[in-house]
Amino acid sequence: MPKIVSARVILTSPGRNFTTLKIECDDGTTGVGDATLNGRELAVAAYLSEHVVPCLIGRDAHRIEDMWQFLYKGAYWRRGPVTMTAIAAVDMALWDIKGKLAGLPVYQLLGGAAREGCMVYGHANGTTIEDTIEAALDYQRQGYKAIRLQCGVPGMASTYGVSKDRYFYEPADNDLPTENVWSTAKYMRVVPELFAAAREALGWDVHLLHDIHHRLTPIEAARLGKDLEPYRPFWIEDATPAEDQEAFRLIRQHTTTPLAVGEIFSSVWDCKHLIENRLIDYIRATVLHAGGITHMRQIASLADLHQVRTGCHGATDLSPVTMAAALHLGLAIPNFGIQEYMRHTAETDAVFPHAWRFADGMLHPGDAPGLGVEIDETLAGTFPYARAYLPVNRLEDGTMWSW
Numbered sequence: 001m002p003k004i005v006s007a008r009v010i011l012t013s014p015g016r017n018f019t020t021l022k023i024e025c026d027d028g029t030t031g032v033g034d035a036t037l038n039g040r041e042l043a044v045a046a047y048l049s050e051h052v053v054p055c056l057i058g059r060d061a062h063r064i065e066d067m068w069q070f071l072y073k074g075a076y077w078r079r080g081p082v083t084m085t086a087i088a089a090v091d092m093a094l095w096d097i098k099g100k101l102a103g104l105p106v107y108q109l110l111g112g113a114a115r116e117g118c119m120v121y122g123h124a125n126g127t128t129i130e131d132t133i134e135a136a137l138d139y140q141r142q143g144y145k146a147i148r149l150q151c152g153v154p155g156m157a158s159t160y161g162v163s164k165d166r167y168f169y170e171p172a173d174n175d176l177p178t179e180n181v182w183s184t185a186k187y188m189r190v191v192p193e194l195f196a197a198a199r200e201a202l203g204w205d206v207h208l209l210h211d212i213h214h215r216l217t218p219i220e221a222a223r224l225g226k227d228l229e230p231y232r233p234f235w236i237e238d239a240t241p242a243e244d245q246e247a248f249r250l251i252r253q254h255t256t257t258p259l260a261v262g263e264i265f266s267s268v269w270d271c272k273h274l275i276e277n278r279l280i281d282y283i284r285a286t287v288l289h290a291g292g293i294t295h296m297r298q299i300a301s302l303a304d305l306h307q308v309r310t311g312c313h314g315a316t317d318l319s320p321v322t323m324a325a326a327l328h329l330g331l332a333i334p335n336f337g338i339q340e341y342m343r344h345t346a347e348t349d350a351v352f353p354h355a356w357r358f359a360d361g362m363l364h365p366g367d368a369p370g371l372g373v374e375i376d377e378t379l380a381g382t383f384p385y386a387r388a389y390l391p392v393n394r395l396e397d398g399t400m401w402s403w
Helices: 041-056 064-074 081-102 129-141 184-202 218-231 247-254 272-276 292-305 320-332 346-351
Strands: 004-012 018-025 030-034 118-126 146-151 179-182 207-211 235-237 259-261 357-359 362-364 392-395
Touching (some): 004 041, 041 081, 064 292, 081 320, 129 146, 146 184, 247 259, 292 320
Parallel strands (some): 118 146
Antiparallel strands (some): 004 018, 118 362, 357 362
């Protein structure tokens, strides 16, 4: 059996902070797992170093399911983003090791490819509708079959999803949280105009998506979904805070626009009601924050029973390790829907050399054994961790709101 002899946490910040777990076996085989929790990276690092790593030493690296159950049930205080992110890091690293020992990419261990690649969507953003359309046309020329549209809101100094750079967006922007101002009424006026302009410019052979980012009440989300119906969105994402799972029933009653949610979910229990009652069309939980490949596969299996497809979060707060894991899983499961794809910086790609590749609007994880991603620890050491927070939102009268 491959016995675990060491495990260590690596912190690096090649343009943004990443937490990585590296596990080594007695035969020299290593595996990497992503443990990044945006704005709370050190919490997961401490959880791993102080509580998880001591329990790994001497164990059989092949026993992935047993290790998952040990870390989940053994903690007693179950679930939550810190615990589930730490478990995910171990789980990814063990799948990476198993693939390397087998000489196979992880997707082959999950049953083999169910498709030729994973369709991805890019992020078109701009301060104006015109800027966003220009960016979307650029993505379309690159071969993307799906594009997320976000534009500035007139009268708002800043808007979620709109960055200074066309390709790279990092919202964790300050040593202390930036406070933004939000107006639902102004936002609701501009989004239908954005989609009308996009259909006029891009045509109907490209999927268009939009992220609300938890900012609407259920009836407001229903109204926006209905307003967007003529433009046939692929989905609207995170329409309302998903802690209230039943709220999606109200949205469902008023619009046929597909609904996606779940990037902040940490287990199947966060989406069980939504899936079983068919209140969503796409589940966006991540391999990273929802307990790794092992648990995300369970979520996908439950979703498949109810004709819900996956649309996993894939922003740059997930390292290339998570992107690889998501692609291996997405390639193998029957109900894959789409994969978010935000490009990492050149510095991040150098720290995490990887085998996955983009072509014809799709990503493929590659055929390297394991996950197909490594970490250059020497280079990682040249990018020290720097504390950064995600912004917070207030309404125009100063009331705290969902960001």
